[in-house]
Amino acid sequence: MKTALCNFCLKSGILCQKCSEKIKSGELTQLDLEIARLLVSLENTYPSLQNVHFHKAVEARDTIAIIVGRGDVPRLLGHGGKIIKALGKKTGKVIRVLEHGSDERKFLEDLFAPLSIITINTIWLPDGTTETRVILxxxxxxxxxxxxxxxxxxxxxxxxxxxxxxAR
Ligand SMILES: [Zn+2]
Structure with a gap:
């Protein structure tokens, strides 16, 4: 696992001054720390996790999205989905895996996987804002x-x- 937190902190459960500053400043969140630690704890069972670049975790009610480096999504979704299942069990949430810096289409495809997207388009609202319409x-x-x-x-x-x- 490659993260902005050091390996010592992820493995020991104690935070060094550098990592604790990152949490205090808001650069990283408690959730980032929690997910990074879970991923590290799964490395022995799933060695492919060692090469995964973890960027961030984002939470919404019952779902956690894990944002990883380019090309890393299959490394988390592989193993017959066992990594995702283990993370889901430990957090009690539904896990989604997204790629950092992907274009909008890839972002939405990962977000709504395994459903396929028929169309994506932008709707302009009278107040000048936009909505992105996704038809699954x-x-x-x-x-x-x-x-x-x-x-x-x-x-x-x-x-x-x-x-x-x-739509069908
Ligand atoms: Zn540290």
Whole structure:
């Protein structure tokens, strides 16, 4: 695991002065620390995690989005989804994995996976703001995630206001 926190702190459960400054200044959050520690604790079981670059974790009610480096998403989703399951169990939340610095389409694809996206377009509102409309394939009766949580995450991570619709 590569993070802005040092390995000593992630493994020991104690924070050195440098890391504790990062938390105090708000550069990193308690949630970042918690998720980074969980990921490190899973490294022995899933060695592919050693190469994962962890950027940040963002929370919305029942969902946690983990933001990782370019190309790292499959490293977390691999192993038959066991890493995600383990993280979900330990946090009691639904886990989503997103790529840092991805373009908008890739961001939305990762956010709504495994559902596929039919269309993405921008809607201009009379007050000059925009909404991003995402049409997902399916009936929308039982999506494998909480849509309101994902909207909140999109807002926190990319400042996007989403409108989510379904079509077959
Ligand atoms: Zn440290």
């Amino acid at each position: 394939k399916g009936r929308g009766d039982k999506p494998p995630f909480n849509i309101e949580d994902l909207k909140e995450i999109a807002h926190k991570v990319r400042n996007l206001t989403l409108r989510v619709e379904f």
